[in-house]
Amino acid sequence: MHVDQGGLTGEHPGRVADPIIKVHDIAWLEFTKPDLVKAEAFALAFGFSVTLRTPEEIHLRGTQAGGPAVIIRRGKRTRFVGTAFAAAADADVMKLADATGHRVHRLPDALGGIAVTLTDPSGQPVQVVSGYDVHAALPGQRTHIYNFGVPRHRVNATQRPPHEPALIQRLGHVVLQRTDYLENLDWYLRHLGLIVSDFLYYAGQRERGPVMSFIRCDRGNTPTDHHTLAMTLGPSNRYVHSAYQVSDLDAIAAGGEHLTERGYRHSWGIGRHIQGSQIFDYWRDPDGFLVEHFSDGDMFDSSLEPGWAPMTASGLAQWGPPASRDFLGVAPSRASLHELRSILSSLRKDNEFDAERLRGLMKVAAS
Template sequence: MRIGAHAGVHSEQGALRGEHPGRSRSPVIKVHDLAWLEFEKPDLAAAEIFAHAFGFQTVTRTADELQLRGANAGAPCVLIRRGTQTRFRGIAFTAHDDLDVYTLAEAHGAPTSPLPKSLGGVSVQLADPGGIPVKVVAGLHPLPELPTQLPHEFNFGRQVSRINTTQRPPRTAAVVQRLGHVVMQSSKYLEALNWYLDNLGLIVSDFLYFPGQRGRGPTMSFIRCDRGSVPADHHTLALALGPANRYVHSAYQVTDLDALAAGGEYLCAQGYFRSWGIGRHIQGSQIFDYWRDPDGFLVEHFADGDVFDNSLEPGWAPFTASGLAQWGPPATADFLGTSPKHARHEVVSMITGLREKNEFDVKRLIGLLKVATS
């Protein structure tokens, strides 16, 4: 028996009786959005060159830190600090106000601390069950809005509005407008999912399950902010079960398909590597284009994503490579992590994951391996 108010709206399948509801009954707070992502990299110069080609603008550049922003008003969306190795250092979410930060801190017995003067505001530092650092922040100094690429005027079949003018989108860097979402892998997927729902008030838009394993529960979730009747991105955070606790990719909004495609041509001309694209996703509907930065991190340009208010219940679907896109080229080995250059790392990760006490067991490994070929 299917239940859920979404039936026939955004997903072919709804929840079965007794399945995960996709939201907490009484969350500690409800975060408003993503603030930024934090990284460490040895070469800030190379990181900044790629960032400009990808479409970011520099806020601050010192010998030890690089702050990058999109064109929308708000905080920097990527913070990169100099380090001896390349690694992901955590996620920051914005709370509605300082009181929410203090409420969350009190619930966890954690101290609050002022953010650097360049950012302003207050934060509390936590960690999810997989050990991923999670900040919640409020009271930031907002950066002013910057110019962005204007959407084109289109002729749609019999609906003609563009007359005596041409379309000539320039092959320049696509202007990043904002940070849209981050995708994480967790060996403690269900525990981590419940942590984000219970503490940050996030709600699930769509669940995926390994082929043939729905009875064991979901293994990926696309999770949005709960802003009540105000629509939010289909997913701000996506969380997947896997052998390690790690960053998978992050996504940054651009104006439209022309900006995304022309920006991709520009990145190609600069010698950067396209991982997968261009296509349109199913969960979230975004037009996407994935790239590898010089340090191997996967980053996405996206446009035309879904937005949901809090009235829609989760959809359910099998987790398959072919089910990741409505149209576009097949998901690549690089994107799926099955290419030869990733093979050794992935094998070591799987062996390590199976040895540790977590949710990733042999049956889940078999399900994960089926994803890439299904």
């Protein structure tokens, strides 16, 4: 165990015994946005590099070798389209397609490779891809020489991290909200072979089961990110945020200064999370979507069982400022108004988000 509190007898095990396949990693996220010029300007300030630019599409990447981290296509409105996960081999794409009755298709020439496109229980497309083009690594952020204790390595020299973009290394994870959380969780575990690192539950409602999970890839003895996907119960099916790894705390802080100087909106941070341990900093893109810089996250192999903890706002971080109203989604905004409408609508439907769950969520925001 990596925490003091584990699962109780009969609680969700956080994995399935015989998944169809086990995905290797997250590959990329896809969005539509009406203004690609504005989207690219923020992406460059946030620390991405552009690998493809057309009037209808941009591809964004990090410095590590790999495919794109984000694909943005022109659309009438800002929308999260879906997630692509990387299969360990072409054979896994074919196996998944055969097991689900879907066809394998070729990805566009700008990507290369093959894919099978499924639909999760919320109705969102999920691609599993392989054989896509891999770009060579780019030069990374300039590293610093630190004087931590002894010996002193930096002598007769100063430390001056410049205000510049925090260069994205790679896509780390995406967080999704679902009205039927358990159904969606089990679908991802069954179809993609993901396993749960941590469960959260509403205080006083543990007997009803978890309401959030931090989910990692199962690569056996090879350590992987504490979470590649996180999923939470809520009144609507939506994107919550996505997270991108950068080199260190200096990159996060100086990169934040760079974003502030260009007028972009900060949401919450800098701090260190509990589940996943990563140093974090959250920003809003020009369309209001939440994105995270992170560094120094936990890496787990498949041997660890899920941890369990109550969900509280104060329990989101080991240190750092209190979770902001913007991050919690309770600050006045178009998005919070939409979520309020979703609450009223969800309570009238047959799903997992009922009046008791709403009370639990309200306690989280007040905690």
